[in-house]
Amino acid sequence: MSKKKAAIWISLVIIMLLIGWLNFKTPSNPVWLESGTEDNTSFLSDEYFIGLNDLFEKVRDDHKKWYIVDGSSEIAARAVIVKMMQDLESNPGALTNHENSVRYFETFDRNIRKAGSITEEVHFFRNTLNSYSGAPVSLDDMITLAAEGKWKLFSAKYHRYNHEGVKGALNLKFISKDGRFEAVYNSETGEMVTDPFNMGTYNYAPGSINPLKYYKHYTFDKQPWKKWGNESGVSFEDIMSLESGHGSSEEKNNSKEIKRWIKQRKEELKLE
Structure with missing residues (x-):
């Protein structure tokens, strides 16, 4: 040819x-x-x-x-x-x-x-999936799970909004060992936080410092959250309109105390 x-x-x-x-x-x-x-x-x-x-x-x-x-x-x-x-x-x-x-x-x-x-319907389906996390209702029980390594204390930057009298600065986020499930608690009430402004959600692609994994987390979890919020009727703009307690001295002291609490629970369980 x-x-x-x-x-x-x-x-x-x-x-x-x-x-x-x-x-x-x-x-x-x-x-x-x-x-x-x-x-x-x-x-x-x-x-x-x-x-x-x-x-x-x-x-x-x-x-x-x-x-x-x-x-x-x-x-x-x-x-x-x-x-x-x-x-x-x-x-x-x-x-x-x-x-x-x-x-x-x-x-x-x-x-x-x-x-x-993903679509809006699939995005909100994360809430259905997160309901199977097995996370306990009380913070004290979650502290035990964190001490055992089954859950991990994580940054709660986007879960510390003041809502209905609850201090957002005292909110804490835990993520399951596999990175899929989230649970948010308030150290003052000692209970799980479930309001649509601060609630924990399921991760289709758990976050990571790895660039590729971070990109997937942004694409399938974070970006849809910015587009649709956590629940129908509560937009991202609604969430951002609330005052956040993140970065305050109260939040920092609270986070340090919870870390100390987890360490103490490990010692009590003789896990160290």
Whole structure:
């Protein structure tokens, strides 16, 4: 083949790829497909997760195009997410203490990241998932879990807003060992904080100093929070309008005291 013909063929291939790319359009509010399956497989069984993999492959193959970037994996991931949401809503008690509960969270999170973006409904579904954290109601019990290494005291910068007479400066955030679940407590009341301004939420992509992990956390958790808030009816702007106690001397002293409390509990439990 002459150089001229080779150049023509290469040009045609490039043009075809460009056409394919232009045909692939990701709408600003992606369509989240109905799963379109009737699956009687027992929820959370090993077969259930095999079925989710089969669903992903089927939807991906049905939407696969000839060009390199076709969006089929994103569409398939959304179909799996919809099905998992529907299945949990139909069986809310099944996930509690189930041997495959972690597998459910791992599969859900993995498909969230494959989907590339989330809708408002999926964002608020974090609250449903966070309800399975197993976090205790009282701060004292959480201190024990933190001393045992099952939860970790974390920065509560965005959870220290004064609301309904509760001092935000005294709020504390704990994150589960795997980074998925959050729980916020107030040291003055000794109870969990659940108001939509300061509440703990589920992380689809736990934060990290690792640049890639931080980017994913910003994309799937932080950015949607800025767009939609924590609950319907309470926007990010509503949250930011409240006075924050973060950075105050009261907050700093309180945080030091809680760290001392956790250390003391470790000593009491002879964990050091």
